Amino acid sequence: MVEGTLGQLAYRGYSIEDLAIRSSFLETAYLLIWGDLPNAEALGTFSEEVKSHRRIKFRIRDMMKCFPESGHPMDALQASAAALGLFYSRRALDDPTYIRAAAIRLLAKIPTMVAAFQLIRKGHDPIQPRDDLSYAANFLYMLTEQEPDPLAARIFDACLILHAEHSLNASTFSALVTASTLTDPYAVVASAVGTLAGPLHGGANEDVLDMLDTIGSVENVGPYLDRCMAEKKRIMGFGHRVYKVKDPRAAILQSLAEQLFDRFGSDASYDLARVVEEQAADRFGARGIYPNVDFYSGLVYRKLGIPQDLFTPIFAIARVAGWLAHWKEQLGANRIFRPSQVYVGHRLRPWQPIEARP
Ligand code: CMC
Numbered sequence: 107m108v109e110g111t112l113g114q115l116a117y118r119g120y121s122i123e124d125l126a127i128r129s130s131f132l133e134t135a136y137l138l139i140w141g142d143l144p145n146a147e148a149l150g151t152f153s154e155e156v157k158s159h160r161r162i163k164f165r166i167r168d169m170m171k172c173f174p175e176s177g178h179p180m181d182a183l184q185a186s187a188a189a190l191g192l193f194y195s196r197r198a199l200d201d202p203t204y205i206r207a208a209a210i211r212l213l214a215k216i217p218t219m220v221a222a223f224q225l226i227r228k229g230h231d232p233i234q235p236r237d238d239l240s241y242a243a244n245f246l247y248m249l250t251e252q253e254p255d256p257l258a259a260r261i262f263d264a265c266l267i268l269h270a271e272h273s274l275n276a277s278t279f280s281a282l283v284t285a286s287t288l289t290d291p292y293a294v295v296a297s298a299v300g301t302l303a304g305p306l307h308g309g310a311n312e313d314v315l316d317m318l319d320t321i322g323s324v325e326n327v328g329p330y331l332d333r334c335m336a337e338k339k340r341i342m343g344f345g346h347r348v349y350k351v352k353d354p355r356a357a358i359l360q361s362l363a364e365q366l367f368d369r370f371g372s373d374a375s376y377d378l379a380r381v382v383e384e385q386a387a388d389r390f391g392a393r394g395i396y397p398n399v400d401f402y403s404g405l406v407y408r409k410l411g412i413p414q415d416l417f418t419p420i421f422a423i424a425r426v427a428g429w430l431a432h433w434k435e436q437l438g439a440n441r442i443f444r445p446s447q448v449y450v451g452h453r454l455r456p457w458q459p460i461e462a463r464p
Contacts, residue, residue: 108273110348115355117271118142126358131266132156132213132241135427138271139209139434152210153241159214160235160244162186163193167222167232175227179419180303182223183216184296190215191292199288199437208291209430216295216426217241220419221248242266245423250411257369258410261362265406268355268399269421271428273348277302281429283443285436298429299422305342308421311400311407312414314343318375318382327381331389341386343401350394359402366409376405 107116115122118137125134129143136144136152144152166189173182194211197204222232225248233251235244242263246254254262272278280301284294302308321330334341346353367373383397390396407417 113351126264131263134267138427138431155210156214184299186219188296191290196290217245217423266424269424285433286443308418311404311417315404317342345395346398352396353398355399356397363406
């Protein structure tokens with residue numbers, strides 16, 4: 107549930123604030139996909155199942171080794187997610203056991219594939235997941251080859267919760283369109299990853315850091331924002347189709363960023379970001395343009411030592427939960443999406459031989 111004018115977000119009735127503080131990403135994923143919070147036994151079984159599917163086939167690793175190092179990790183992820191369909195054959199989409207197995211496989215393997223591409227492009231062999239680490243800690247470990255600090259892992263887990271679901275955003279819509287053809291779940295997730303990659307959707311958090319670097323200092327904030335207004339240029343990490351007030355996820359991310367900076371040292375870009383937020387409110391606030399989820403997430407990820415072009419793949423790791431929840435729901439009452447279009451082109455006209463064409 108998203109209440110854009112009140113700045114409220116809840117997943118299946120639980121407020122995003124409660125979930126970010128009290129839940130874990132896996133518990134939240136379970137809630138999204140199966141509709142209710144799991145009890146201890148259900149969560150235990152689910153977590154163990156996800157753990158046992160974290161490894162990826164060596165052929166997928168070998169395939170990723172053939173990807174160009176300069177390629178964007180979102181493209182690598184889209185190709186790898188689609189490739190899962192080659193290895194896990196499609197079964198009846200009305201079989202709950204298959205639905206559960208596919209959901210678990212995707213939740214488990216997507217982080218491993220993101221981390222594997224990162225190590226491969228650095229010239230390293232991907233490392234195996236560690237069963238003694240939580241979902242978030244294991245991802246950071248596979249990415250950096252070092253066991254993360256517990257606070258860093260906890261904050262990263264909260265970031266995944268915040269990005270897990272957001273109703274019918276562009277990538278979820280794309281997932282639903284693909285799902286409605288009754289294709290396999292790997293194709294559903296691959297199409298959603300491709301949609302998430304764009305700068306108006308998941309790609310914006312990468313651009314926020316570039317924007318802050320371009321602004322450079324507090325004195326430049328006002329002139330930069332004025333230029334954006336005059337040239338109708340977008341401030342990245344601002345504005346939302348649904349929220350007309352500050353995105354509640356941005357407020358939570360800001361407090362997570364502050365916890366990180368308190369513990370691991372401050373970041374000048376964060377001070378700059380706060381000035382941008384303050385001064386943008388004077389210029390854009392009346393039009394309902396406020397920070398969205400992407401505005402502070404990049405600063406958190408950078409402090410966690412994550413390379414900038416992995417920010418959107420991390421968004422994808424989280425959003426897989428939401429995509430799967432919508433996929434499962436779509437299968438429950440499916441009808442293929444086939445929108446009609448208002449045609450504004452030529453009406454019927456006489457065929458022209460090629461020599462007669464202008
Ligand atoms: N900076 C400056 N002006 C803006 C911005 C912005 N970030 N966002 C919207 N506007 C203006 C826009 O120029 C337009 O003005 P006018 O009516 O004078 O032409 C008006 O607001 C309405 O814009 P719109 O494009 O119709 O609004 P939308 O609801 O279709 O766009 C958006 C939503 C997220 C695509 C847009 O706000 C945007 O481009 N933001 C920057 C990119 C960004 O931060 N994306 C992350 C979105 S949240 C996470 C996610 O979805 O992945």
